Amino acid sequence: MKFSTPIHTLTLVAVYLFSSTIANAATLEKRDDGDEGIPTINDVQNPVCKPWVAIRDAIMGDIFHGRCNDLARSAIRMSFHDAGTFSLSLEAAGKTNGGADGSLIADPNEINRDENNGMQAIVEALRPLPQKFNVSAGDVLHLAGTLAVLACPGGPVVNTYVGRPPFKNVNPTGMIPDTHDPIPKIVDRFNDMGISVREAMALIGSHTCGKQQFVDPAFANDTFDTTPEIWDIRFYGETQRNDSDPNVFRLPSDLGFSHNSLTQKDYSRFVGSLSTQEDWAREYAKAHEKMSLLGQDADSLTECTEIMPPSIHLRDITTTHSGGAVDPPVDPAKLEAAIQQTRSIWLQ
Ligand code: HEM
Ligand SMILES: *[C@@H]1O[C@H](CO)[C@@H](O)[C@H](O)[C@H]1NC(C)=O
Ligand SMILES: *[C@@H]1O[C@H](CO)[C@@H](O)[C@H](O)[C@H]1NC(C)=O
Numbered sequence: 038m039k040f041s042t043p044i045h046t047l048t049l050v051a052v053y054l055f056s057s058t059i060a061n062a063a064t065l066e067k068r069d070d071g072d073e074g075i076p077t078i079n080d081v082q083n084p085v086c087k088p089w090v091a092i093r094d095a096i097m098g099d100i101f102h103g104r105c106n107d108l109a110r111s112a113i114r115m116s117f118h119d120a121g122t123f124s125l126s127l128e129a130a131g132k133t134n135g136g137a138d139g140s141l142i143a144d145p146n147e148i149n150r151d152e153n154n155g156m157q158a159i160v161e162a163l164r165p166l167p168q169k170f171n172v173s174a175g176d177v178l179h180l181a182g183t184l185a186v187l188a189c190p191g192g193p194v195v196n197t198y199v200g201r202p203p204f205k206n207v208n209p210t211g212m213i214p215d216t217h218d219p220i221p222k223i224v225d226r227f228n229d230m231g232i233s234v235r236e237a238m239a240l241i242g243s244h245t246c247g248k249q250q251f252v253d254p255a256f257a258n259d260t261f262d263t264t265p266e267i268w269d270i271r272f273y274g275e276t277q278r279n280d281s282d283p284n285v286f287r288l289p290s291d292l293g294f295s296h297n298s299l300t301q302k303d304y305s306r307f308v309g310s311l312s313t314q315e316d317w318a319r320e321y322a323k324a325h326e327k328m329s330l331l332g333q334d335a336d337s338l339t340e341c342t343e344i345m346p347p348s349i350h351l352r353d354i355t356t357t358h359s360g361g362a363v364d365p366p367v368d369p370a371k372l373e374a375a376i377q378q379t380r381s382i383w384l385q
């Protein structure tokens with residue numbers, strides 16, 4: 038892979054300043070520059086990545102408004118439904134294959150499949166961007182996915198690549214697991230994508246920011262954990278315990294992962310406290326990076342992670358007085374201060 042200069046010195050300084058001040062963010066005046074840690078076009082070293090600053094802003098600003106909104110949730114799911122159609126066995130047989138190629142936004146019909154219901158709005162919003170910026174649909178779609186993870190506070194920086202060619206064909210059908218599928222069938226499908234159980238159990242934690250509309254329409258917009266605006270590990274523990282919380286919905290597949298002998302061990306690694314949160318964020322980031330490259334020749338791509346804004350670390354924004362809780366909740370005032378500080382140029 039053509040690795041770019043990792044991170045510009047200015048960005049490092051800004052990230053350092055951010056992490057050292059954020060603990061007191063709620064009491065600090067908002068700084069004048071207001072865009073702390075967000076790399077500008079001048080910060081970006083690799084010329085291939087410079088044009089991506091404008092595309093980043095079109096997605097993070099115009100579409101997500103710098104926040105974990107419904108379009109951001111949808112974008113995370115969309116990156117799975119685009120990439121997760123990849124199949125090692127179809128590839129070995131020389132058959133038409135899927136992959137992280139953007140066909141979900143470039144093709145007019147894929148979005149109409151039942152399994153893609155709910156992603157119409159994000160697909161519509163992203164569809165004009167490849168032509169507008171003269172880049173591939175795959176790059177736009179997967180940048181939207183990695184930016185969406187950051188838009189949800191707590192979400193890690195996922196290494197982000199550009200240079201995917203135009204999509205070759207529409208995705209084969211029947212490749213995205215259904216929530217009612219037996220766990221062994223889902224595990225086989227992930228293996229056929231080249232995704233291990235451990236990686237799949239890290240990826241499934243993105244349901245931390247999810248909502249459902251179509252599994253049971255009677256409970257439309259119920260969330261998958263009690264903190265759908267925050268990228269935390271609460272999803273794992275709450276689902277495994279099958280807590281009964283108002284307006285929280287448990288997907289059959291998530292309940293299954295938390296108990297089935299094939300998945301329970303890897304699932305349970307992420308049930309825990311704030312220290313587990315950082316482990317999960319790291320493993321999630323590696324697994325999402327791999328997902329975003331399925332079916333692509335990674336050596337021909339360029340890494341543009343240097344355009345990404347910094348992550349908001351939950352350990353810096355929890356309530357000081359946790360009442361003895363193992364996992365103190367996020368303090369809403371500190372959360373908002375962190376968002377204002379690191380997402381300022383996109384907020385509306
Ligand atoms: C076994 C694999 C999976 C199954 C069966 C599954 C199933 C589902 C279902 C049924 C929904 C709700 C859709 C609706 O009714 O609106 C959903 C939402 C979601 N899924 Fe998954 N999922 C899986 C894996 C993943 C993965 C690997 C990711 C990403 C890394 C992901 C990200 C999301 C997100 C972010 C949402 C929320 C979308 C929104 O709120 O608009 N899922 N998933
Ligand atoms: C679009 O990008 C391609 C390379 O990816 C380039 O050959 C072409 O000239 C560009 N078109 C415009 C209008 O800039
Ligand atoms: C669920 O949320 C979507 C998107 O915000 C909205 O269009 C829909 O009306 C909501 N459904 C219910 C039942 O509240």
Ligand SMILES: *[C@@H]1O[C@H](CO)[C@@H](O)[C@H](O)[C@H]1NC(C)=O
Pocket residue numbers: 279280281292
């Ligand atoms: C989870 O709890 C609900 C009631 O809240 C119950 O109906 C369901 O059977 C439970 N599922 C599992 C897998 O324990």
